[in-house]
Amino acid sequence: MAENKVKKVAVNTKINGEEMDILVDPYVSLLETLREVVGITGTKEGCNDGNCGACTVNLDGRIVDSCLVLGVEVEGKNIETVEGMATPDGLHPLQQAFLEEAALQCGICTPGFLVSAKALLDNEPDPSEERIRHWLAGNLCRCTGYDKIVKAVSKASKESK
């Protein structure tokens, strides 16, 4: 079979509120697009096959594994990553709670947990522990044993009330 000729595709998208035009290879994931084309590396690669949730981003209001989305698919869409959480005034309440509750050790899973947890609290300001655990089932952490993460999310939800 002759070599498959692949052209880069121009994509217009909004990332953390900033509209941008980028040029991506059509077979490259959103995760690689963010890290290597846009140059924001807060979103982490864990398993790269949709099991660990380290690469979770918010796409048009819903969390997705960015390793399982193609960069070309985000034309006209709105993406929020961990970089969009803190403001010049300080950390997001979830980030603050993660620090105070020591809800991280190595930190690789943390951006994914923060983006997932933010999506939960944006829609459900006061989730039960069971609901938090269910919502975060798509994010894996091999350090903390999860209890501290669940406590941090719970704390952030109570403090932002």
Next chain:
Amino acid sequence: MHPFNYYAPETIEEATEILKKYGDRAKCLAGGTDVLVQARGEKFELDAIVDVKKIPQLTKLEWTDSHLIIGAATPCHVLYEDPKVCEVFPGIIDSAFLIGGIQIQSRASLGGNLCNASPSADAICSLIVHETTCEIAGPKGTREIPVEDMCTGPGKNALESGEFLVSLKMPLKKGKFSASYERFIPRNEMDIAVAAVASSLELSNGKVSSCRVALAAVGPTPIFAKEASELLVGKEPTDENIKKVSEKAKDIASPIADMRGTVEHRKDLIEVLTRRTISKALERVGG
């Protein structure tokens, strides 16, 4: 990953043209939760990926007088966030709510789960017990097949070159009908079924007028356990009659032993899950 081109057609005809042109070197992209993993794992080489989510028929959720039609690429969350689907088809919701975690459910579709044809797929048994019909488009036009004929082997489906799944059509029952799906996994979330069962039944005048039982992860494809299902038709849904169905389902199951479970364990699970899912469906119809 082998470099591929990306197409996002807006009509069925356009998609058919691209798929015909590339043949086996192209695949459809719905949620990407299987196909992108497999392309990256070099299970196959693709020259083109055809994103079908811009074709209106592929993402619709439509109620007609006789059917619910679910676009093949409609993501799971759309189903469980729709109060009417939850009320009328709780058995479908059992599956939609179990596939992966929240991130996966934002993207993964029942149609994709079906086309991926995994023996342990969470949606296929539920589709079988809802008497679902697959609407397929291709170079020769459109055709319909019953969902139980879709999977032909592990990872293999009945689609011919250039064909793709458009939608899933589930009949609306006139009588008291419900269904249920349960799987056994060692964790609470995010795992692959060791064994799973979906059951549906319809009641009239205290008797079962129709019943379907389907089994997953206990054969090369999900299995429509027709002989087990028939044992309950025309009978009252007593514990004793349900037991006969579950024993037959256990006989029909032909699992392999692997890291997830032994043959004996899986067969025992099928018996238990058949009993539980029939009981749950019965509870849901208020029988």
